[in-house]
Amino acid sequence: MSWFTAFPATSSFMPIQATEIAKEVDLLYAFLLVSSLVSFVILVGGMTWFLIKFKRTSVDQKSAYITHNNFAEFLWSFIPLVIMVGIFYWGMVIFEKLRVPPENISTEIHVTAEQWAWTYRYANGKEFYSSANDPLIVPAGKATKIILTSKDVIHSFFVPAFRVKQDAIPGKYTQVWFEPKEPGNFIVFCTEYCGTKHSGMLITIKALPADEFAAWFHAEKKGAETPADKGKTLFAQKACASCHSLDGSRVVGPSMKGLFGSSRKFTDGSGAKADETYLRESILVSTAKIVEGYPPAMPVFQGQLSDEDVENLIEYIKTIK
Structure with a gap:
C-alpha cells in the first residue's frame, strides 16, 4: 500500500x-502527516x-565556515513554497466540494438545534x-442537503463518518450536504459547547436504500400539510400577493416567480444569491437589502412571524418556478 493511500475504512x-468525499479528505490528511514526517x-x-560533522574537537580548533550558496538557499525556499501552494489548492478544492451542494440534491431537510436536542422537518x-x-x-x-439553524445558542452539526461539520447559528441559515455510499447508521455530534448536556446532544443518521426511503417518505406524507402548503396559506393571509406577483409580472415588489436561487442586485451596488439566508433576512428585515429598481415599501415582519412561519414561506417560494 502506498504511503499516500487514504486510511482504509477498517x-x-x-x-x-x-462518503466518497471522506476518501479525499483522508488522502489529504495522510499526505499532510507523511509530508510533515519527511x-x-x-x-x-x-x-x-551538522552537529556531528562540524563538532569542535579541540579548544584551539577554528570554527568551520560554510560558504554562501545562492542556489541552495533558493531551493530550500522555493521547494517548500511549491509544496505549500499545492497543499493550499488541494485543500481549497476539497473545501469547495464540502461546502457547495451539487445540483442533483434529492432531499432537503430543515434541522433546528436547541439546548439540548435537534428537530428535523421534511x-x-x-x-x-x-x-x-x-x-x-x-x-x-443520493445527495441530501441539511438546512441548519438554532433557537438559542451556537451548536455544531458534525458527522465524523461523512467528514462534514457546520455550525447552527441563531437567526441565520447555514447548510451542509452529504451522500452516504451505503445504507447504515451514523452518529452526529454537537461539537460546539452549548451547555451542561452538550455531550448528550446526539443524532443517529439512518441511511436507507433509495427505494425504501422513497416508500417511507411518501407513506409519511399521507394526510400531512407540507411546509410549502403552510407557506402558501401564510402568503395569502399576509396579502403578500398584493406586492409580489407569482407570474413574473411587475408590481410594487419583485416577483416570486423563479426567485429562489436567482442573482439579486441591490441599490447600493452589491449583489447576492437568493438563498435561504437572503430570503429570511428579506422577510424579517425588508429594508436590509433593497432590490435595484424597487422602492423600500415592504413592512418589517420581525417579531410578527415565528421561525417556523419563515421556513414555511421560504419553502413555498422555492416552489414558484
Whole structure:
C-alpha cells in the first residue's frame, strides 16, 4: 500500500469512510502527516548531521565556515513554497466540494438545534425529534442537503463518518450536504459547547436504500400539510400577493416567480444569491437589502412571524418556478 493511500475504512485511526468525499479528505490528511514526517526527518536529521560533522574537537580548533550558496538557499525556499501552494489548492478544492451542494440534491431537510436536542422537518410536513430518539432518515446513494439553524445558542452539526461539520447559528441559515455510499447508521455530534448536556446532544443518521426511503417518505406524507402548503396559506393571509406577483409580472415588489436561487442586485451596488439566508433576512428585515429598481415599501415582519412561519414561506417560494 502506498504511503499516500487514504486510511482504509477498517482502520482504527480514522472513522469509516461513509462518503466518497471522506476518501479525499483522508488522502489529504495522510499526505499532510507523511509530508510533515519527511520534513521533520530532513530538518532534525540535517541538524544532527551538522552537529556531528562540524563538532569542535579541540579548544584551539577554528570554527568551520560554510560558504554562501545562492542556489541552495533558493531551493530550500522555493521547494517548500511549491509544496505549500499545492497543499493550499488541494485543500481549497476539497473545501469547495464540502461546502457547495451539487445540483442533483434529492432531499432537503430543515434541522433546528436547541439546548439540548435537534428537530428535523421534511418537505412532506413531518417532524421528528432527537429527544424522542427519532433517527434522521436519509437516502443512501443520493445527495441530501441539511438546512441548519438554532433557537438559542451556537451548536455544531458534525458527522465524523461523512467528514462534514457546520455550525447552527441563531437567526441565520447555514447548510451542509452529504451522500452516504451505503445504507447504515451514523452518529452526529454537537461539537460546539452549548451547555451542561452538550455531550448528550446526539443524532443517529439512518441511511436507507433509495427505494425504501422513497416508500417511507411518501407513506409519511399521507394526510400531512407540507411546509410549502403552510407557506402558501401564510402568503395569502399576509396579502403578500398584493406586492409580489407569482407570474413574473411587475408590481410594487419583485416577483416570486423563479426567485429562489436567482442573482439579486441591490441599490447600493452589491449583489447576492437568493438563498435561504437572503430570503429570511428579506422577510424579517425588508429594508436590509433593497432590490435595484424597487422602492423600500415592504413592512418589517420581525417579531410578527415565528421561525417556523419563515421556513414555511421560504419553502413555498422555492416552489414558484
